[in-house]
Amino acid sequence: MKRRDFIQGSVAGSALLTVGGLSLSSFDTLETKCITVLHTNDVHSHIDPFPADHPRNANMGGVARRATLIESIRKENPNVLLLDAGDIFQGTPYFNYYGGELEFKLMSMLNYDLATMGNHDFDNGLEGFAAQLPHAEFDFVSANYDFKNTMLDRIVKPYKTFKKAGIKIGVFGLGVELEGLVDKKNYKETIYNDPVETAQEMTRILKTQEKCDLIICLSHIGYSYKNEPNKISDLNLAAKTKDIDLIIGGHTHTFLDKPTIVKNLDGIDTLVNQVGCYGINLGRIDFYFDKDKNKSNHGRTIVV
């Protein structure tokens, strides 16, 4: 795993970009910039497609097919961010046999940029997760799991920023409450913090400190809970926060007809999406950028 020093990396990155920007003196480009966010969640070790005689998902999914699909999208627009919202582990013998090695290797081959941790990613304990990290050429983020008293301290970071086509994108992670869901011996001293407070802190950092143009929350807290409407979920989080452009969710294995639009604290539309489970679907969100604040700030068009 490429464990680049976080600060060093971002300093060098911004220097390179600023120098490049000046020398070309091209702050103004005429063409509209587009960032394509592709995402999966709850793949649960489903590497092979479902068999043809499967009662529900016959012939669906499969990593080799997902790879072809992603490749064709990258050809169309190279400015792709490929994300996973957790529960990569557990569900087929591939996980029981190889402990997640194959899942991480394949995601690296598909050039995943970032993932967050789902509750099942703790199934072989923190040790089991850490043991597979050398096979992952992408990072994990989680802002509300405090790993300071565990072996994942400083390995799983709160957020990560990317620059694509001059657009700065900040992605932070959120995890589900572990108590009562995951055996304590598997998460040890991991501390779960409130997702709303964490998200407010993250958006403040990503917007004012990191000056991100786009803020994405990679969440495994669940889409919504019918029997517990007040339980924290992606829909509740979207309404209780601001400055998040997109929440990519997982955990509840929710199949949506289309991404959900939610009004945030500022009354601005934010997008919540989740694509079921088992790699049956790939989510795709395209963000188009404009430099004219008056034109875009209040009137962002959302086509779903």
Add this chain to the structure above:
Amino acid sequence: MVNLKNYNVILKHFVVILTMLFAFGCSNQKEYVSKIEGKQIAVTNLNGENTEIEAFVRPYRENIDKDMNEILAYAPETLEKSKGKWQTSIGSLQADITLASADKIFNLREKKSVDICLLNHGGIRSIIPQGNVTTRTAFELMPFENNLVVVALKGEQILEMADYIIKERKPHPLSGIQIILNKDEKSYKSISIQGKPLDLNKTYYGATNDYLYNGGDSMYFFKKGTAVYDLDYKLRNVWIDYFKEVDTIPVPQIQRIIVE
């Protein structure tokens, strides 16, 4: 990038100046989202397979298939969890074999017998189809890595367990215990353990898994137990070892919950 590294110190100073230039000089140049398009794309066989990925997975798959396809036993009829109000054929079989395994290990380690077993209906993830039973059958039945545990329970917790079962109205796998329900099915008439009436002053040893012991499926009575023993034995391996031991899978006949 190599050059950049060499000039890192100079660059760091540059960065400060450039960042300031960027912040002041280009403050109006921030990018704003003007349009968002979202959709979901199904991953199907129409996408075609990436041959490199397929070739990479193949040896892993073949290695697993070799084990998964090993025939361990034979099932004369299909055992499933969807038939039966208070007990199912597959649930009763699971509770019976889990109780037997726990009892064997517990006797060796603690010189004590295990009296009952309670697992959860939701924990049975598949069926035992009529025909050959393979290792894959066991992995499909029990994909999770849960361990077998034995809990020392007071008579009071056995009563809570009975109340829980009546409230849940689910055919949770049960063994070693018999509950006679009143006609309305909302209360019990009697409870017996290992053929003897429940003794509230006695400590009983109950087999379950670590997930349920820790309050999974709201079975909070397990945590009230006075002692817990982790047998370091996966529930899946209970199935596999059982399949290896028998030739033909029986269909359990004993009724664990009886409506008067």
